[in-house]
Structure formats: C-alpha cells, structure tokens
Amino acid sequence: MIFDHRNVLFCFIINLLFNYSFINGTTEVLRPRGVPLTKKSFYDPGKDFQCLDGSATIPFLLVNDDYCDCDDGSDEPGTSACSNGLFHCSNIGFVEKIIPSSRVNDGICDCCDASDEYNSSIQCINNCLEMGEQMRIERERYHELMKHGNEIRQTYIATAKQKIDETKQELETLKSQMNEIESIKNEKFEAKNAAEELEKEALEKHRAKEEELRKQKEEEEIKNREIEETKQASAVFVKLDADADGIITLDEMKSYSRFDRDNDGTVSDDEAKVLI
Secondary structure: OOOOHHHHHHHHHHHHHHOEEEEOOEEEEEEEOOOOHHHHHHOOOOOOEEOOOOOOEEOHHHOOOOOOOOOOOOOOOOOOOOOOOEEEEOOOOOOOEEEEHHHOOOOOOOOOOOHHHOOOOOOOOOOHHHHHHHHHHHHHHHHHHHHHHHHHHHHHHHHHHHHHHHHHHHHHHHHHHHHHHHHHHHHHHHHHHHHHHHHHHHHHHHHHHHHHHHHHHHHHHHHHHHHHHHHHHHHHHHHHOOOOOOOOOHHHHHOOHHHOOOOOOOOOHHHHHHHO
16 A cells, blocks of 8 residues: 555644643543544554554554555544444443444533543533432432431341241241140040940940849749749649549630630630540
8 A cells, every 4th residue: 555645644643732642631542533442452552553464564564544554444443434433421420331433523512531432522521520420329229229228128037037937937836736636636535436345345244234134033933934824824723624633625725704705604615625
C-alpha cells in the first residue's frame, strides 16, 4: 500500500489532537480514543497496527484517521468511519460502556464522559461523577434494603425454626401420650380377657353344677314316680285281686268299672283282655 506523506503528516497531527483522551484534566492510560483498556496491547504506537481480524496491517498513524482500513473496523475505534466499529466510553467515575462507532460525533451524547462527542456540534458535559454518586446512593439503598430484607428473612427463619422445634416437641409429647394410652389400653384389654376367662370358667362350673343338680332332681323325680306308680299298681292289683290269691282273673278285671271304655255300663271281655 502506498501512502502520501502529506496524508501521513495530517494523520499525525490529528492523532496528536484527538487520539488520546483527557477527562476533567486527568489523563487516562495512554491509548487511542475509543479503545478499551483490555485491548490497549494491540494498539502500540511504536509498531504498525494489525487489524484485529488480521485483514490488513497499516501504519499506526492511520489509526483513528477517520478512514476505514480494516474490514472489522478495529482501526477506527474513535471515529464513525467504520459502520461495524465499536467505541469504548471510559466513563471514569461511573460504568464503562461500548457503543457502535457510528454514534461517534453524531450529535447525541451517549457517553457520560462526553468522549463520544469530542468533535461534535453539541457540547456534552461530563456527568459521570454525578451518575456514579447516584448509582452509589442507589446501590447503598439497595444494600440497605437487602440487609433489612435479610434481617426479616432471618427473623422468619428463626420463627419458623422455633415453630418447627415446638411442633416436634408437641409431636414427641403426643407420641409419648399415645404410647402411654396404648399401654393402658393393652393392660385393660389383658385384664378384660382375664376377667372374661375367669367368668367363663365360673359360668361353666355353674352350668355343670346346675346340670348335675338337674340330673339329680330328674333321677329323683323318676325314682319317686316309679315308686308312686309301683304303689298305685300295687293298690290297683290288691283292689282287683278280690280273692287275694295273687292272680287277677278275667272276671276280676270285668268287675272294675274304670276299664269300661265304651261307657256302656259294663266291661266286656274284649275290654278286659286288652289290659291283661
């Protein structure tokens, strides 16, 4: 590439005037305008500049000469020459910022340090310190809010932990009471079973005794009935045995009116024979 000496001289003057940043009289780390500190090492005034994408190598004086030599726009970080370039706002006292290079000297203040409008028709003011102070106040307010919120959170956690501990204690107490109730229930159940068993044994003995007494009574009644029947039979036999010979004849049977089944006033032979 052939460079005109006048163009080189012009670029040198432009670099002296505009290539390095001054903010409120305080000089930043020396580097071309619009270059972030992290990329300072790529911009060495003592060497030719190699485009960051490797597309070309140019004299360092052509950096920020308002002409786009690199495909990636890296040779014009401080001008709007390259549509794809990036401009770094140092914004000392606030937060650094990256804007498209096309916004440099466009008449709109994008950087709080006014570095993007260094050759503009408008006069931007450097209010980074004020914005930084406001950010600090808001950050402190946020931290206070977070601190207060954390205190409330810790209070809730402590309260919840206390409630959990109390609930656990109540559950342990209830569990102990339930175990005690279950133990009493088992004791009463065992006592009930023992009482029922004793009652069952007593009832069985009582029933056996009653059955024995019933049988004895029944046997006595049968015996008494047999004795009574024997007496009655003997009395009837004596009554029928008119001649007292120990034998009841047919005529003796016919003489007993109770054997008159057809109630005709006489005991027939047939009626008497039925009973012999």
